[in-house]
Amino acid sequence: MDLLEYQGKQLFARHGVPVPRGRHATSVPEAQDAGEEVGYPCVVKAQVQIGGRGKAGGIKLAADRDAVGEHAQAILGMDIRGLTVHELWIEAASEIEAEYYASVVFDRSAKAPLLMLSTKGGMDIEEVAEEDPDAIARLHVDPLIGFQEFHGRRLAFEAGVDADVVRPVAAMLGKLYEVFVGEEATLVEVNPLIVTPEREVRALDAKLTLDENALYRHAENAELRDPSREDPQERMAKERGLIYVKLDGDIGILGNGAGLVMSTLDVVAEAGGSPANFLDAGGGSKAQAITSAVEVILSNPKVKAVLFNIFGGITRGDEVARGLIQAFNQIHPQVPFVVRLDGTNDEEGRRLLAQADLPNVYTEATMDGAAKRVVELAAASGNGSTRASDGARP
Ligand code: GDP
Numbered sequence: 001m002d003l004l005e006y007q008g009k010q011l012f013a014r015h016g017v018p019v020p021r022g023r024h025a026t027s028v029p030e031a032q033d034a035g036e037e038v039g040y041p042c043v044v045k046a047q048v049q050i051g052g053r054g055k056a057g058g059i060k061l062a063a064d065r066d067a068v069g070e071h072a073q074a075i076l077g078m079d080i081r082g083l084t085v086h087e088l089w090i091e092a093a094s095e096i097e098a099e100y101y102a103s104v105v106f107d108r109s110a111k112a113p114l115l116m117l118s119t120k121g122g123m124d125i126e127e128v129a130e131e132d133p134d135a136i137a138r139l140h141v142d143p144l145i146g147f148q149e150f151h152g153r154r155l156a157f158e159a160g161v162d163a164d165v166v167r168p169v170a171a172m173l174g175k176l177y178e179v180f181v182g183e184e185a186t187l188v189e190v191n192p193l194i195v196t197p198e199r200e201v202r203a204l205d206a207k208l209t210l211d212e213n214a215l216y217r218h219a220e221n222a223e224l225r226d227p228s229r230e231d232p233q234e235r236m237a238k239e240r241g242l243i244y245v246k247l248d249g250d251i252g253i254l255g256n257g258a259g260l261v262m263s264t265l266d267v268v269a270e271a272g273g274s275p276a277n278f279l280d281a282g283g284g285s286k287a288q289a290i291t292s293a294v295e296v297i298l299s300n301p302k303v304k305a306v307l308f309n310i311f312g313g314i315t316r317g318d319e320v321a322r323g324l325i326q327a328f329n330q331i332h333p334q335v336p337f338v339v340r341l342d343g344t345n346d347e348e349g350r351r352l353l354a355q356a357d358l359p360n361v362y363t364e365a366t367m368d369g370a371a372k373r374v375v376e377l378a379a380a381s382g383n384g385s386t387r388a389s390d391g392a393r394p
């Protein structure tokens with residue numbers, strides 16, 4: 001779960017990470033009152049879960065009440081790379097002498113949190129990583145030992161931060177690590193971490209991703225969840241208790257069992273296709289669960305074809321077939337389906353499908369064959385509005 005900047009800063013404040021004081025606002029008058037409270041000059045900041053707000057015009061300095069009103073008016077409702085601004089954060093303006101970058105991420109391959117620090121803050125860190133990788137100092141923290149003071153000092157020296165702020169920068173890294181562990185985050189990023197003319201360091205921006213699976217241990221953080229900001233398909237799947245991950249492609253995937261679904265994604269990619277999602281219907285899926293899953297898959301407008309890959313163990317092929325028939329009767333899908341049904345009650349399942357004679361459903365005997373077929377059908381169905389020709393049916 002990604003947090004908005006101001007939510008991240010509130011968590012920072014709770015852990016003692018220095019942040020400018022600020023107020024939340026959702027309307028022009030609220031923004032103006034917030035400006036009065038924090039004082040001038042202040043910064044009017046668009047709250048959307050995407051970086052580069054500054055460049056997009058979503059961050060403006062204001063010298064008085066009128067200026068806050070003008071900027072709030074312009075920023076509320078603004079579109080920043082596809083996201084509409086509904087919320088503002090009004091913050092006391094900071095004077096900036098230096099902009100650094102700091103982050104804690106979970107490095108899965110190293111099985112440990114990774115701290116990063118750079119003096120090239122305030123810009124796109126991916127760009128820095130590409131053009132000048134040595135400009136980013138990196139250090140893993142042994143999760144059993146935790147953050148030690150030397151970690152902070154070493155990173156600060158390696159990154160080349162100004163000598164007089166080595167201590168406060170190192171201390172801030174320790175606090176960020178505390179946030180990372182304490183809040184069960186998978187990302188804590190501060191860009192820029194600034195040094196003021198008074199040589200104070202503070203977090204001017206905050207980007208946090210919390211581990212959703214740990215939210216049950218953090219009641220206050222769970223309240224930060226805003227369903228309207230979540231991806232509509234992922235939200236729908238969650239409500240139906242399905243294990244679903246949205247991907248970028250155009251081939252909808254449904255299988256039973258995480259391992260089978262993952263290998264299905266690989267086989268589709270191998271056949272030259274691009275999966276639109278991961279969806280594990282689980283073991284023992286009943287007809288209703290299948291119908292529900294089909295609805296989730298088809299609610300993604302990018303999907304041009306769907307691959308059902310079922311290997312029946314506890315899951316019964318006839319149940320899957322019934323679910324698919326029920327789904328077709330209820331929602332009349334407009335895109336082709338390829339079904340590979342194997343294992344428990346597979347013959348019965350295939351018989352039911354043949355009997356139902358659903359339009360645009362193709363059965364394949366093998367996983368490879370099914371992947372190849374679905375990739376062809378997706379390519380043939382263009383933008384998804386046209387139906388595959390019936391001539392291709394077996
Ligand atoms: P982002 O563009 O979405 O990453 O938003 P940031 O919060 O990082 O702000 C972008 C840039 O705006 C920063 O790198 C700063 O250069 C500038 N900025 C933000 N807040 C202040 C402030 O209080 N004072 C000054 N002088 N600049 C600010």
Ligand code: MN
Nearest residue numbers: 051191192205
């Ligand atoms: Mn930033």
